[in-house]
Amino acid sequence: MRTTFAASSAGAAMSGGDAGEADGIGLFLDVDGTLLDLAERPDEVVVPASLIADIAAAEARAGGALALVSGRAIAELDRLFAPLRLKAAGVHGAELRLDPDDETLTSANVEPLPHALWAELNVLLRDFPGTFVENKRYSYAVHYRQSPGAGDALRRRLADLLETLPYPGITMLDAHCAFEVKTRLFDKGRAVAAFLAYEPFRRRTPIFIGDDHTDEAGFAAVAANGGRGYSVGSRRPGAVGAFASPAAVRAWLAAYADGAASA
Numbered sequence: 481m482r483t484t485f486a487a488s489s490a491g492a493a494m495s496g497g498d499a500g501e502a503d504g505i506g507l508f509l510d511v512d513g514t515l516l517d518l519a520e521r522p523d524e525v526v527v528p529a530s531l532i533a534d535i536a537a538a539e540a541r542a543g544g545a546l547a548l549v550s551g552r553a554i555a556e557l558d559r560l561f562a563p564l565r566l567k568a569a570g571v572h573g574a575e576l577r578l579d580p581d582d583e584t585l586t587s588a589n590v591e592p593l594p595h596a597l598w599a600e601l602n603v604l605l606r607d608f609p610g611t612f613v614e615n616k617r618y619s620y621a622v623h624y625r626q627s628p629g630a631g632d633a634l635r636r637r638l639a640d641l642l643e644t645l646p647y648p649g650i651t652m653l654d655a656h657c658a659f660e661v662k663t664r665l666f667d668k669g670r671a672v673a674a675f676l677a678y679e680p681f682r683r684r685t686p687i688f689i690g691d692d693h694t695d696e697a698g699f700a701a702v703a704a705n706g707g708r709g710y711s712v713g714s715r716r717p718g719a720v721g722a723f724a725s726p727a728a729v730r731a732w733l734a735a736y737a738d739g740a741a742s743a
């Protein structure tokens with residue numbers, strides 16, 4: 481069963497508590513292109529066994545204040561990072577799991593996208609061999625990694641489609657060789673804000689690490705709450721620094737988990 485989550489009212493209902501344990505940071509980690517190297521297809525990513533152990537140890541060092549903030553669905557994150565079941569935001573914040581013992585919640589007012597739009601996208605993609613669309617209920621990700629030259633034409637066709645179809649409020653975001661078709665009702669920034677209203681994130685200094693345009697809302701949210709965003713590869717708008725690669729993020733996480741690095 482899914483429940484609707486309203487960040488503001490639930491946050492106000494939280495009791496107080498000292499969040500000053502550990503070293504005072506709250507870690508928000510993007511997945512693809514940040515913790516994991518990018519792969520040709522979404523189901524081809526490799527999760528190093530050492531990463532699972534390092535995330536668990538980093539979560540312990542952060543006093544539990546660690547969450548995945550991903551474009552993937554939470555069920556998919558659980559499969560990738562098994563046996564861990566982490567605090568997580570999925571599908572760019574449409575799904576929230578503030579406590580690993582809880583079920584997955586959907587953000588307030590967020591509904592699955594219309595099936596008719598899914599059908600329209602599949603028809604459109606017949607003109608773009610090598611592309612495909614991934615159905616995440618609250619977002620349809622149109623992938624063109626295997627047809628990289630198609631990006632510009634595909635962007636124009638998708639924009640035209642969204643303009644002409646009767647689905648108000650649906651937009652698309654540029655991602656890595658993909659366009660995320662979603663409503664404007666949720667994003668990674670709002671997901672981070674929801675976590676920050678809860679223990680153990682309250683009063684922590686939030687750190688967000690992400691790699692693409694969809695992560696920029698996360699960088700803005702941590703900056704607005706006294707924290708810092710770091711991108712991966714190039715330095716993206718809103719980030720105060722950048723890791724060279726996902727391998728560099730994993731190395732930092734391992735060092736942080738060991739107590740050999742801080743944030």
Ligand SMILES: O=P(O)(O)OC[C@H]1O[C@H](O[C@H]2O[C@H](CO)[C@@H](O)[C@H](O)[C@H]2O)[C@H](O)[C@@H](O)[C@@H]1O
Binds near residue numbers: 517525549655656
């Ligand atoms: O927010 P993230 O955790 O970074 O997830 C973003 C998207 O990741 C996946 O797509 C991306 O990674 C694939 C595997 O490396 C790659 O083939 C694809 O080109 C990338 O766009 C995932 O499929 C999406 O649903 C996520 O939104």
